[in-house]
Every structure is written in structure tokens, then in C-alpha cells.
Amino acid sequence: MLHSSTTPSAKRAAFRQALAGTDLLRFPGAFNPLSGRLVQRHGFEGVYVSGAVLSADLGLPDVGLTTLTEVAGRSAQIARVTDLPVLVDADTGFGEPLNVARTVQVMEDAGVAGLHVEDQVNPKRCGHLEGKQVVDETTAVRRVRAAVDARRDPDFLVVARTDVRGVEGFEATVRRAKAVADAGADVVFAEAMADLGEFEAICSALDVPVLANMTEFGRSDLFTHEQLREAGVRIVIHPVSLLRLAMGAADRALGGLKDAGTLEPVVGQMQTRAELYDLVDYAGYGEFDSSVYDFSLEGNRG
Template identity: 65%
Template sequence: MLYSSETPAAKREALRAGLASGTIQRFPGAFNPLSARLIEAKGFDGVYISGAVLSADLGLPDIGLTTLTEVATRAQQIARMTNLPAIVDADTGFGEPMNVARTIQTLEDAGLAGTHIEDQVNPKRCGHLDGKQVVDEDTALKRIRAAVDARRDPNFLIMARTDIRATVPGDGGLAAATDRAKKLVDAGADAIFPEAMATLAEFEAVRAAVDVPLLANMTEFGKSALFTVDQLQNIGINMVIWPVSLLRLAMGSAVRGLDALNEHGTLEPVLGEMQHRADLYELLDYEAYNRFDTSVFNFQVSR
């Protein structure tokens, strides 16, 4: 009831244990606190909080327009509603290395289990779009060193994301990605997020290059094919995210609902697509609030 019954420290320990378990950790993206509760109810391992989703939630494109305050506030609202560990996308760290350090401590205070910092320049763009640019190696490594130095809880996961694969043509991009991944690990990164890998073989090349956990991003309509959990598990990937999927599903359903209203003047034709009121109340654990006040839950919801 109210919020998570697990402390942030316990969630961070659970994340570390999951990554070390040998079983791939499945982290669907939550677009709000309620969807985080649904992810937990459906038996997933963790919750991912996407920068693209946070931007879209504000009606903005994913080009680095959100602030640390906006991201930390929304991430805290999501993380505190689930017992699962939550990881948030911190883009480029919201500034120079000192800003990155502040970002890490702010996200720790917000109850997150971890974050990732990328090596794009600002203004950044979605990792699966063309025309990305990355910072030089020295700047990328300084961001990660600053993040690691600022961390107070050693279990708070600091992941380095590299977008360099798409900035170098041909096989040179993959070589650049594996080289940068190694150096990011040497700088202290606990895990690596190689963005926009096109094939399983490319993921395997990064897997062979580093001995820390790897994340695979299975975002729809992007550069990577939509590999299955089993395919990724079989090549040694430790975590998979579906960052924007639930938002896309929800917005697709919203479009169909509005179209039904325009066409029929009623939503009756799409009632079967809706979450029932009874299911919503169960997800909210409405009945548990009765322990505090019998006047809150004193009714029955028929299906």
C-alpha cells in the first residue's frame, strides 16, 4: 500500500544479484507509476525508465530538452511504486562531469537502482536515429569517472552507454564500439549499453570484449532487429529493455478509442480493449487501504 515496501538499498542489491544470476533480466519500460505496478504484477525483473518516454510525456522530442529535476522527479514517482529495481536513462548526465556527479547523487536520493550515462554530444538525439555525434574519448571517460566518484552506495549501478557504433561506417563502427566499451569499463563502468547494434553477431562482439553485464535495447522501429529473450540470453546478454513499448501500445489504443468516438459517438465498440475498473482497483490494491479507513473501500465492483 502507498509505496514500495522495499528500500532503495534492497532494490539495488536485488539488481546486482539478478545481473550475476546467469538469467537475463527483463526490464520493460514504464511510462508512469501505474504501469510500473503492472510490470511487477506480471512477473518481470525490473522497471526501465526511458528518457524518450519522459520527453514524450512532456510533449517533447528526445533531444536532451528535459532537465535533471524533471527526470529525477518522475523517476522517483515511478520507482517508489514498485518493489522492483528501477533504472533510469540519464542521457548525457545533464552537463559536464561535475553535473554528472550531481546527477548520480540526485538519482540515488530519488531511490533509483541505477542509471546509464551516454557518450553523445548535446543536444543529443534518439539512439536509433541517423546523424548522431559522440564526444571524444577523454570526455566520455570523464563522465563515467565522475559518476563513479560521486556514487555513495556502491550497489548503485552505473552503466555506460556508447552510441559510437552508428557514427563510424562499416565494420569500423563495431570496432570503435568494442574499443570504447573496454575503456569505459576501465574507467569504472559497472555495465555497458551498446546502442543500435544491428545483429546478434555485433552484440556477441561486445560480449567478447568486456566482462561486465551487457544491456540490449529492443526498441521497435529502430536499428536493431527485435531479438527474443532466449536469443539474447544465449549469447550472454544480462539485461534487455523494451523502453517505449508500453507507451506505444497505450497511445495506439488511445488513437483507436478516439477514432471510435469520432465514428460512433460512443466507446462501446472498444470496451473489450479497456482495462476493467475491477482490474484497475486490484492493481492499485484499493482494498488494502481499508485497513486504515473503512470508509475508503466499502463497496463491490461488478465485472
């Protein structure tokens, strides 16, 4: 009811402990708090908050237009309703090293378990698009060190994302990944790997865990969790999947509503009132205050 029953520090500690194991940690992307709660209900290990999703939710392209305040605010809303650790896309840290340091502390205050900061030049682009530019290694390392030095909770996870693969190739990616790992990154997010062989190679080359991005319509094939696990990947994110599914369904439904004048043919595809009320925990609120949940769904259409 209201907030998660688990404190932010406990979520971070649990995330650290899980990462020290050997299994693959699966982080579907949530586009709002309710979808974050749904991720937990389906038994995943964590929730991801994508910068591309947040910008799209605001009707903006993913080119670095969102602010730290906007991202931290939505991330806090999502982290509030789930007992799972929440990992957040912090783009380039919203500036240079001092901004990165502030970003880390604001995100700690937002209750999330960790963030990733990338090595792109602003204005940044989706990691699976052409035309990206990356900063030099010194600047990338400074961003990561600023993030690591700024955290007050040692369990807060700092993930270093590198987009070098799409600019300078795979060997340069390995060099950059080693540099940011040496700078203190807890995890390396190697963006836009070409195949499983590259995932295997970068996992073997590093002493820190590797994160894989399984975004649809990108440069990487959609490898299964088992394939990624065998390659040595420790965290997988599905950043935009739920938003794409929801928006695709909404688009088709609106077209049907315009044509037929009714949504009756697709009611069976909708989350029912009972399912929604269960997800938002009406009953829990009713236990706290009986005047909140003093109704019955009997008589409602299925």
C-alpha cells in the same frame, strides 16, 4: 499500499545480486507509476524509465530538452510504487562531469537502482537515428568516472551507454566499451547493434555485463529474450513499447469515438474498474482505514 515495501538500498542490492547470476534480466519501460506496477505484476526483473518516453510524455522530442528535476521526479514516482529495481535513462548526465556527479546523487535520492549515462554530444538524439555525434574517449571516460565516484551507495548501478556504433562503426564501439568499463562502469549499454553477431562479439570482448535495447522501429532487429541470452546479453530493455501500445490504442479509440459517438465496441479491450482498483490496491488502503474502501463493485457493468 502507498510506497513499495522494499527500501531503495534493498532493491539495489537485489539488482546487484541478480546481475551476478547468469540469467537475462528483463526491464520493460514504464511510462507512469501505474504501468511500473503492472510490470512487476507480470513477473519481470526490473523497470526501465526511458528519456524518450519522458520527453514524449511532455510533448517534447527526445533531443535533451528534459531537465534533471523532471526526470528524477518521474523516476521517483515510478520507483515508489514497485518493489523492482528501476533503471533510469540519464541522457548525457545533464551536463559535464560535475553535473553527472550531481545527477547520480539526485537519482540515488529518488530511490532508483541505477542509471545510464551516454557519450553523445548535446543536443543528443535517439540512439537509433542518423545525425548523432559522440564525444571523444577522454570526455566519455570522465563522465563515467564522475558517476562512479559520486555514488554514495556502492550498490547503485552505473551503466555506460555508447552510441559510437552509428558514428564510427563496430570496432570503435568495442574500443569505447572497453574504455568506459575500465573507467568503472558496472554495465555497458552498446546502442544500435546491427545483428546478434555484434552482440555476441561485444559480450565476449568485455568483462562486464552488456545491456541490449530492443526498441521497435530502430536499427536492431527485435531479437527474442532467448536469442539475447544465448548471445551473452545480461539486461534487455523495452523502453518505449508500453507507451507506443497505449498511445496507439488511445488514438484508435478516439477515432472510433468521433466516428461512432460511443466507445461501446472497444469496452472489452479496456482495463476494467475491478482490475484498476486491484492494481492500485484499494483493498490494502481499506485494511488501513475502512472508510477508504467501504464500497462494492456489484452492479457495475462488466
